[in-house]
Amino acid sequence: MSTSRTTFPFPTSDAAFEAEQEERQLALEYLADAWNAADSDGVDKQALAHAALFAAIATLVDDYGEESVANLIGEIPERVSNGEYTLNRVLQ
Known part of the structure; x- marks a missing residue:
């Protein structure tokens, strides 16, 4: 593969x-x-978040295809762990 x-x-x-x-x-x-x-x-904020994610992912799939978007999404856990999506974080 x-x-x-x-x-x-x-x-x-x-x-x-x-x-x-x-x-x-x-x-x-x-x-x-x-x-x-x-x-x-x-x-509800969770409902908003889910709807926003769905709309974003569906748009990206439409524009770039399933495999490219799946690869992009596969990178997200590490980026979340690295704090890239943490608002108001303190950098030392």
Whole structure:
């Protein structure tokens, strides 16, 4: 069985990287607004998280295919353990 690398597009220049970061920040702000509105309406945070994960994974699968997304998701446990998804963490 051969393993393949995730084939997600990555920026190839500093300008492209900066533009992608700005786009991601804007997207995160939109998601935060929607999240806060749903939370204010009493939607359970776990339900929001599951719906957000489902929507994100389904979109990535549609764009990049199941194998690439499965490879990407396979990297998440280590990244979580390394604190990459921990908000308000203290770096020493």
